[in-house]
Every structure is written in C-alpha cells, then in structure tokens.
Amino acid sequence: MIIKDIRVYRGRNIYCHRPVIKLTVDIEGQNLPTKDIPGFNDRLIELLPGLAKHNCSYGYEGGFLKRLKEGTYIPHVTEHIILELEYLLGYNSKFGKARMVEGDIYNIIFEYGLEECALRLSKLAVEIVNKLINKENINLEKKLEEIRKVVVEIELGPSTMAIKKAAEYAGIPVERVGNGSILRLGYGRYQKMVEGTISQNTNCIAVDIACDKLLTKQILKEYGFAVPEGSIAYNEDDAISIAEEIGYPVAIKPYNGNQGRGVFLNLTNKENVLVAYRNAKNISDLVIVEKYIKGRNYRVLVVGDRVVAAAERIPARIISDGIHTVKELIEIENRNPLRGLGHEKPLTEIKIDTISKLLLKKQGFELYDIPPKNSYIYLKESANLSTGGTAIDKTEEIHPENIKLAVRAAKVIGLDIAGIDITMDNISKPLTDKNGAIIEINAAPGIRMHHYPTKGKSRNVAAAVIDMLFPKGSKSTIPIVSVTGTNGKTTTVRMIAQILKTFGYTVGITCTDGIYVDDVCIYKGDSSGPKSAKTCLSDKNIDAAVLETARGGIIREGLGYDLADVGVITNISEDHMGIDGIETVEDLAFVKALVIEAVKKDGYCVLNADDPMTSYFNERARGRIIYFSRHENNLTIKKHVENGGISVYVKNDTIVIANGQIIPVVKIDEIPATLNGKVEYNIENALAAIASSFGINVPVNIISKGIKIFYCDENYNPGRFNIFNVGNFRVLVDYGHNIAGIKKVIESAQKLNPNRLIGVIGVPGDRSDSSILKIGEICGNGFDKVFIKEDINLRGRKSGEIAKLLEIGVLKGGLLKEDIKIILKETEAFKTAMYKAQPGDLIIVFYEKYKPIIDTINDFVKNKVFSNKVQEIKLERA
Structure with a gap:
C-alpha cells in the first residue's frame, strides 16, 4: 500500500464537523480481507492490543475484532491503526472511515488532534500494514518515541491548551497562529490574542519590568512591599561581597532567568556562593545575590482585579523506600504517567543537573546511595513545576490581606495576569516583612499547577482569563453570513454587504473577485475559499463578514470559519459535474449543505423555497429557517408562515417579510439591480439578501434603503449583468x-x-x-x-x-x-x-x-x- 495524496481539513468539513485528514492510498492489488493474509490479524493485535477496545460499526467494545474475524480490508484496518496510534500519543480521536474511490484507490478519513502528529502517524500506519503483510518486524515503541519528541516541541503547552479549551467551552472561536503559543480568540473587531497567559491587553512595559527581577523588587519596595534585600553581582568578588554584606544565608539566581533555572537557595558560605555564581553566570551575564527567605514557596495567581488561585509549590523530591538508590528512585518517579517532557503533561520529568548534585551533597547523599526509608530527598532548590516540582492547592487558605496584597502588587507592576511568588511560613496569615517576602512577579505565569495540582482542588484559571478578556455580556465575534449555491452567490454577497454598510457596519467581504474591507480591495483574485474567509475574519477593522463559500473550497479544505449567524443557499443546479467526485446534483447539494449545517443554534438558514432541492436542505439545516420565494402562493412558504416561521417573498410586486405580520420592504421596481423586474434572478438574489439581513437583526428600513442603492454596475456589482x-x-x-x-x-x-x-x-x-x-x-x-x-x-x-x-x-x-x-x-x-x-x-x-x-x-x-x-x-x- 502506498500513499497517493494527503489532504488536511482544519475546520468543519463534508466528512466531519471536527478537523480530519483524508489519506488517499493505493492498495496495489492487495484486495484480500486481512483474515486471509496469513498471520496478519494475530500480529496486528499483538502489536496494538488496544484495538480490541474499538467499537467499529457494531457500536460496542470488541466490534473491530469481530470485523477482523469476519473479514475486513486493509484501508479499514489502516483507519483503526491510525486512531489507535493517536490514542497512544494522548489524542482521543473517534471518527474515521475508509471508502473505495475506484479500483485499488481508497480514501481513509480520520479525525486528528494535532496535525503534525497525525500526518506522521498516518505514514507510520501504512508502514505497519506493509510490514505486517510482508511479515517484517517493526520497533513500534521506537517509532512512537520519535514522533512523541516532535509532538512535545509542537503541541500547545498545558497552560495554552487550557485557555483554548476554556474559550471553546465559552463558545468563542479559537485559532492557533503559527506553531507557537499564540491563539486568536474571536473574529473581526472583537477578537483578542493571547500568548500563553500574556494577553493583548498586557502592558509591554509591565512585562519588561517583571522580566527585570531587580527592577521589580525596587518598585515593590518603593510601594512598601516586603522584598528580599540584594543586588547585582558583576563578578565573583561582587557575589561574595554582597553575600557577606547582607548576611548568610543567601540566594543566587540569573538576572533574566526563568522556570527556576540556575537558582540556588540557602547558601551559607563563600564556596557555595562561588559554585552557584558560576552556574548562574552560564545562564545570564548578570547574577542576582539576595537574602534567602526561609519558608514555604507559594504562587498566587492574579487575573484582572482578583486572585483566582493559590498553590504551595514543592521542589522536586523523592521519598525513599529503603531499597532503591537515589538514581533509581528518580527513574521510578519519572515513570509516573503524570510526568512528561517539558510542559507536555501536568508534571515534568526530574532531570539531574549540577544543582541536583550539590543539593544531594548538602543532604549527605550521592546518586547511588540508598537513603533511609520514608525520608524525603530534595533534588531542586526552586519549586518550579518545570524543574519537576509539584503543587498543592491553597486557594481557600490564603488570608484576605494577602489577596489584597497580591492584587495590588500586580497593579503596581501593571500586569493584568500575574503570578506572585511569595515565600512565608503560612499563607493563611498576613504577610509582613518579618515573616516573609514577595520573591518575584511573573508576567507569563504557568497555570497547569492550578489546573492539575498534585493535591487539592483543581482551579479553572483559564476560564477566569477568558472571563477577563471577554466579560459577561461582551462580544467575541461579529455577525457572519456565509453564502453558497450554484448561481447568484457573488451578487447576493454584495447586496448583503451594501445593506450592512448602510447600517453603518465596516464590512469584510470575500467573493470570486477578491477580499474587500468595505470598498477597499485587500486581495485581488478568486477568494471564495476557506483561506480567504480566515483572512477576512482576522481583520480587526470589520464589524461584520459576508463570505462567498464556493464548492471547490469546501471540498478541498472545508470551511474557513467555525459557525455562521446566517447560512444561505441561493439555488442548486448542474455545475462542476464530474469534478472532485461530484456526479449528480444530489452530490453537489450534499457538499453545499455544509454551509447550513455550520450555523449557530440561534442563527438562520436562508433557503430558496422555489428550488427543487429545498426539501433535502430542510433535513440538513441546523439553525432556524427563513424561506424566500418569488411566489406568494409557494406551498412551502405558506406552510412555514402558518407554523410561525419567517419567510420573504414577492406580494403584489413588493418584497415583504412575513414574521407574524406582513412587513413591506421594497417594491421590485425600486431595486435598481432588477432593471424594473426584467432581471428576474436578481429578484431572487435580493430576496436572499433581504432574508439574510433580517436574520442578523438589521432594521427593515435600513434593508430597504440599502437594496435601493445597489446597482448592477462596475461600482456595486462588477462583472454581474x-x-x-x-x-x-x-x-x-x-x-x-x-x-x-x-x-x-x-x-x-x-x-x-x-x-x-x-x-x-x-x-x-x-x-x-x-x-x-x-x-x-x-x-x-x-x-x-x-x-x-x-x-x-x-x-x-x-x-x-x-x-x-x-x-x-x-x-x-x-x-x-x-x-x-x-x-x-x-x-x-x-x-x-x-x-x-x-x-x-x-x-x-x-x-x-x-x-x-x-x-x-x-x-x-x-x-x-x-x-x-x-x-x-x-x-x-x-
């Protein structure tokens, strides 16, 4: 079996309303069911025992095994292998199907969690199938580990992933920008961007201050906060001099370090200071020497004007069983399924470095020693999760005065989201300069310790971040109208846009001629596909978007938006037959129906009641329906109105809206684009445009005014009549x-x-x-x-x-x-x-x-x- 083509659908598509990949394969004459390939099924289950839990078409666990025994074919097996491999790497994808295209060519469609991972796994799945057929061995664990390392580099970290999920739960469209931690939340004028826990509202100067540890302390001290005394050491002599001046014990840290790297605590003599200084110097040219504050390490998370979580952070440590060496105990702990590389999982693997060895020595141990049973052995000085630390939720224990203090500290620095690091004996008591200090303030605080504490209650900090960015009652997206059909798409899009511009909106438009923001063309050329829709919706100037959504883009990539407020199908007739698997009008209708499936629950599907395919679209529509017709006596219209629905139709040469009452909108001869009714298809386009505008709550008088100034000329509707x-x-x-x-x-x-x-x-x-x-x-x-x-x-x-x-x-x-x-x-x-x-x-x-x-x-x-x-x-x- 060989891969002929791979196509990625990043949005809602004709196969699934979640992202999928379509793998086109050639089985090269391998037409036998796998039960008839000697040893294939047995070796498959031995290699991937988790396949035994797959439901397959039977709908119960073990269904796939039954299909294997009955006889199923290589593309179907490959589909299940991919889904199982995804599961092994932490993605719970469910949807998949395999379909013959022609002869030996098949399409395998499967849901994916991370695109880069899924692409690699699909190739691995084909390799597995070929090796099983040829009775060759494959080191699956090695292959998966190679892909896992790539995933760690590309996948969103727990903090960013939590914000993404919180936004999705709130119904806010989310798009990852690039392969980093930047997310775009929402569309158009109301969109916001975040990078980890830095929002677009975060003050750049505040971030610079927080990254400058010494400057942060100076500012906090000016405002009366308790901070550790200290200064910058430019060389080894400075480090010793500062330590002796402020008095031992001291702490040493890189001037601009992060995640606890190069931090040494509780140093009590010159020798320790020199070792710590040299290590910190490898991370930063400048090194801070400050008074060591004894106590527990707490992280208090401030979002906006409130503390949303607090946790006690415990430095990386192991507990001895009296049997294994320190090194073995670390290896055992790192096999904890909650630990992974970097920010891959709730906890990070513990790495042995110079700090670990020095700390072990201070405790009287070497790596190959067996400590006394039940004794804690600390492996890091800092309590950062990124160095293997753990966290205990303390949100309900923090003293009210400390809550006020943390919020005030964040405001003093100028941060809207801040992690306040406090060292003191007990956070349930008020902080003073006698019992602790603010150690530093973090401008991009990690939140996984609050979402996944080792002990205590999980705190949905990501939801608090979303609530701050989009307060209750505020908007996260703009009105979106998506228009498809065989004919009239571009004119309908332009008519709707004209009405919305008359309403005072700055309108983003995509159509076969280009991408427009109001009357300014920002891209020339066919722009009726998903990439153009994304470009339009990412423009921060627009108040509304009207998108022409053509067949080709839907088939190639799916939709370029999440859900529309209004989905429009102008009509369906023969076009593009024999292309991309479309052989009949019904095939074409199936593709275009995606536009009315991807509509908000409280949105509208605008359908042509005069079109023969309307009954088919009725079954596919997700939102409420507004019908339009050139005929007052259309039976679909009459029945819909009788049942309390909304319809737009022509009555006595006037377009009216029936919505519990008959509302006149405009006379046909007042619509310039119809040339006094001679251009009948522009009457249909006007009906669709009026229905769509009404569906997004444009007042009727504005609709009337807008449609009356829409002409079929090169200014309003270039290239159309x-x-x-x-x-x-x-x-x-x-x-x-x-x-x-x-x-x-x-x-x-x-x-x-x-x-x-x-x-x-x-x-x-x-x-x-x-x-x-x-x-x-x-x-x-x-x-x-x-x-x-x-x-x-x-x-x-x-x-x-x-x-x-x-x-x-x-x-x-x-x-x-x-x-x-x-x-x-x-x-x-x-x-x-x-x-x-x-x-x-x-x-x-x-x-x-x-x-x-x-x-x-x-x-x-x-x-x-x-x-x-x-x-x-x-x-x-x-």
Whole structure:
C-alpha cells in the first residue's frame, strides 16, 4: 500500500464537523480481507492490543475484532491503526472511515488532534500494514518515541491548551497562529490574542519590568512591599561581597532567568556562593545575590482585579523506600504517567543537573546511595513545576490581606495576569516583612499547577482569563453570513454587504473577485475559499463578514470559519459535474449543505423555497429557517408562515417579510439591480439578501434603503449583468459560466428588446462535454450571432477543444454556420463583435477576466470618438 495524496481539513468539513485528514492510498492489488493474509490479524493485535477496545460499526467494545474475524480490508484496518496510534500519543480521536474511490484507490478519513502528529502517524500506519503483510518486524515503541519528541516541541503547552479549551467551552472561536503559543480568540473587531497567559491587553512595559527581577523588587519596595534585600553581582568578588554584606544565608539566581533555572537557595558560605555564581553566570551575564527567605514557596495567581488561585509549590523530591538508590528512585518517579517532557503533561520529568548534585551533597547523599526509608530527598532548590516540582492547592487558605496584597502588587507592576511568588511560613496569615517576602512577579505565569495540582482542588484559571478578556455580556465575534449555491452567490454577497454598510457596519467581504474591507480591495483574485474567509475574519477593522463559500473550497479544505449567524443557499443546479467526485446534483447539494449545517443554534438558514432541492436542505439545516420565494402562493412558504416561521417573498410586486405580520420592504421596481423586474434572478438574489439581513437583526428600513442603492454596475456589482452604452449599441458583461447562469442571463437580456442578441461565449475547461454541448445549444437557441472564444486557463483541455464542442452545441441550438465565428482569444473575439455590431444590438460577453473586457470597451470608445481611421483599420482586420 502506498500513499497517493494527503489532504488536511482544519475546520468543519463534508466528512466531519471536527478537523480530519483524508489519506488517499493505493492498495496495489492487495484486495484480500486481512483474515486471509496469513498471520496478519494475530500480529496486528499483538502489536496494538488496544484495538480490541474499538467499537467499529457494531457500536460496542470488541466490534473491530469481530470485523477482523469476519473479514475486513486493509484501508479499514489502516483507519483503526491510525486512531489507535493517536490514542497512544494522548489524542482521543473517534471518527474515521475508509471508502473505495475506484479500483485499488481508497480514501481513509480520520479525525486528528494535532496535525503534525497525525500526518506522521498516518505514514507510520501504512508502514505497519506493509510490514505486517510482508511479515517484517517493526520497533513500534521506537517509532512512537520519535514522533512523541516532535509532538512535545509542537503541541500547545498545558497552560495554552487550557485557555483554548476554556474559550471553546465559552463558545468563542479559537485559532492557533503559527506553531507557537499564540491563539486568536474571536473574529473581526472583537477578537483578542493571547500568548500563553500574556494577553493583548498586557502592558509591554509591565512585562519588561517583571522580566527585570531587580527592577521589580525596587518598585515593590518603593510601594512598601516586603522584598528580599540584594543586588547585582558583576563578578565573583561582587557575589561574595554582597553575600557577606547582607548576611548568610543567601540566594543566587540569573538576572533574566526563568522556570527556576540556575537558582540556588540557602547558601551559607563563600564556596557555595562561588559554585552557584558560576552556574548562574552560564545562564545570564548578570547574577542576582539576595537574602534567602526561609519558608514555604507559594504562587498566587492574579487575573484582572482578583486572585483566582493559590498553590504551595514543592521542589522536586523523592521519598525513599529503603531499597532503591537515589538514581533509581528518580527513574521510578519519572515513570509516573503524570510526568512528561517539558510542559507536555501536568508534571515534568526530574532531570539531574549540577544543582541536583550539590543539593544531594548538602543532604549527605550521592546518586547511588540508598537513603533511609520514608525520608524525603530534595533534588531542586526552586519549586518550579518545570524543574519537576509539584503543587498543592491553597486557594481557600490564603488570608484576605494577602489577596489584597497580591492584587495590588500586580497593579503596581501593571500586569493584568500575574503570578506572585511569595515565600512565608503560612499563607493563611498576613504577610509582613518579618515573616516573609514577595520573591518575584511573573508576567507569563504557568497555570497547569492550578489546573492539575498534585493535591487539592483543581482551579479553572483559564476560564477566569477568558472571563477577563471577554466579560459577561461582551462580544467575541461579529455577525457572519456565509453564502453558497450554484448561481447568484457573488451578487447576493454584495447586496448583503451594501445593506450592512448602510447600517453603518465596516464590512469584510470575500467573493470570486477578491477580499474587500468595505470598498477597499485587500486581495485581488478568486477568494471564495476557506483561506480567504480566515483572512477576512482576522481583520480587526470589520464589524461584520459576508463570505462567498464556493464548492471547490469546501471540498478541498472545508470551511474557513467555525459557525455562521446566517447560512444561505441561493439555488442548486448542474455545475462542476464530474469534478472532485461530484456526479449528480444530489452530490453537489450534499457538499453545499455544509454551509447550513455550520450555523449557530440561534442563527438562520436562508433557503430558496422555489428550488427543487429545498426539501433535502430542510433535513440538513441546523439553525432556524427563513424561506424566500418569488411566489406568494409557494406551498412551502405558506406552510412555514402558518407554523410561525419567517419567510420573504414577492406580494403584489413588493418584497415583504412575513414574521407574524406582513412587513413591506421594497417594491421590485425600486431595486435598481432588477432593471424594473426584467432581471428576474436578481429578484431572487435580493430576496436572499433581504432574508439574510433580517436574520442578523438589521432594521427593515435600513434593508430597504440599502437594496435601493445597489446597482448592477462596475461600482456595486462588477462583472454581474453590467450594461454599457457603446455608441449605438449596448454591451452586457456577465460571469455566466454554467447552464443555469447562462440561460438566465440570456432570458433577462431578451427582455431588453435588442435589435440582435450577439453572444461572446466560452466555458471553463473543467466542465463536462455534455455541459459544454448544452451551453452551446442554449446559446444557439438564444443568440442571433455567436463569437466563440476560450479561456486562457484551459484547465487540462487542448486548444480549440472547448470551442469545437461549443460550436456543435450552437449548431444544434439552431444557428447557421455563417452566424458562428471562432476567435480563441477572448478580447479579440469581443473586439470583433463590437466592430461588427449594428445599431440597437446587444452584445453579451461571458468573460474569464473582467478587467481586460472593461479595458477593451474603453479602448473601443476612445478609438471611435477620436479616430474614425483607427476604427476603419480595426474593422478591416476583424
């Protein structure tokens, strides 16, 4: 079996509403069920005994084993191997399926926890299958350990992961930015960013102060806080001099160290000071020597204006059993499942370093000694969890005065989230300069000690951080409208955006032309996919987002947002058949239905009651439904209104909203985009836009005002039924590129009473031959004369291939050979059509690129006005 392709779906997708990976594999003729491959099943279960617990399709533990015995195939087995490998590395992924594509090609789709980990595990799973088939050995533990080391480097730490989960629990969209600890919480104007426990509200100067331990102490001392006396040592003599001046015992620490690295405590003589200084010097050029404060080490966590947790931190230690050596006891403790590398797990593995050896010596032990039974052996001076320490929750024991003191200390430094390190005998008593001191203040305090204390109650500090960033009643996201369908998506998006701009919103828009913030294009090109949606939603200037969500992006990557307030399906008809596994209109509907599945519970699904696929979408819709229709007597509309639902429809040439009462919105002839009702499909688009705007609580008078100033021109709706007066004839520019779209444009154009209707037609090369022939037939039936051109991007077709198919279709539609001209270059075909035009003609050009068409019109007008000679020459060339 070999991997042919790997595709990652990071958001909601057509397979699952959680992130998945699609693995396309070639089983290379290995079509036997695994029960018929000698020894395969037995070796598989021996290698991965946890597979015995998999439910599989039977829905009970052991179901997968039953499938193995009955006979199942390699792709299905591979799916379960991947899920089991994920479980072994700490990810409880459940969803998976395997489906045949064609012949030996299969898709294996599985949920994942960490992308980089899952990608590596999928390759390992294929390797395992191949080795089991070939009866080869595999060192699974070694392979997993290699991947585990990568995971430790990439996975979010416990603190950041806790904040991510707290945000998700609060219903706030979360996105990891890069591979570090930065999270983006929310969308648009209301989004916030955090890095670990540093929020975007955290003052940079405050962070700098907290990182400068000596400066922190100086400021705290100025405000009357108890702090240990001390100073900076620039060399060994300074270190000894300071220690003797303030008096032993002393503590030595790097000036800008963290996580307890290089910290030496309770030093009582010159020799110890020199050793400690030299070690601290390896971490920082400057070294702090300060008075050692005797007592217990406490971490008090301040979030905003309150203390949300307190813990006593215990330095890394072991308890002797009287049998094993110190080294063996450390190894036994490190096998504790709660301990891992770095910040991988609630506790960190204990590492032996110079500090550990010196501390052991102070206690009278070496690594290979066996200490007396039940005695504690300390291995670190500092109590940081990152050096192997543990924590005991003391939140309910902290004295009220110490709570006030901790909050005040954080404010003095200027931190919104702070870890206050206090050393004293008992935190349940008020802190004074006689019984302890504030040792330091941390600007990015770890919170795993509070979420996973070794003893005591877990404290949901992450939730407190989220509550501070997004206080009760505040917003974390903006209104999002996602629009899909076969035709009308772009126009509907632009109509909604115009209404929202009229409402006063700064609107982010994605569509086939680009990404816009209000009227400013920030990216030019097709932007109807998930990457564009993410770009739009990450813009801090926008108050609302209207996203065109096309089939291709959904199939390739899923959605670029979490949940929308409104999901819109304009219509469904034949388009893109034979591409990406879409063979029928039902297949297409299945893909596009994702937009109305990914809607908030209190959101709306806007559906076209005139569309034949509406009954299918009814079953898939997650939010409440708003129907729209051009017909007052549509049965779906009538029934929905009778049942208390909301509908938008045309009544006596006026668009109305039925919501317990009939609310007039706008007359059809007051909507410029409909050209007095002649462009019927823009009536449908207006209905969808009005329904969507009503779904996000835009007042009806604003909806009416916004739709009345939306024109089908190059300013409001470029490339969609744009009409230009060019001398004594007209040009209609449109992006029609499928059967339904082209047919509707022609029907609307015929209502404009042209002398002749001339078509400049082409079709994208990825359409099926039957679709191309049908489009040609429609054009042959609708136009008086046709110029056939081809796109620059042939999408795998040979030059002239599309044109020939269109010509066959046009002839079938009824045009004569002499009324058809093939000019493959789009602008040349269009230019020729204009120079051949007669008074009163209407030329429709279905373009590939909009700007070259507009430039061609402008050049034509310029040449005609200023140089009849030029016009004559160009006519001759045509």
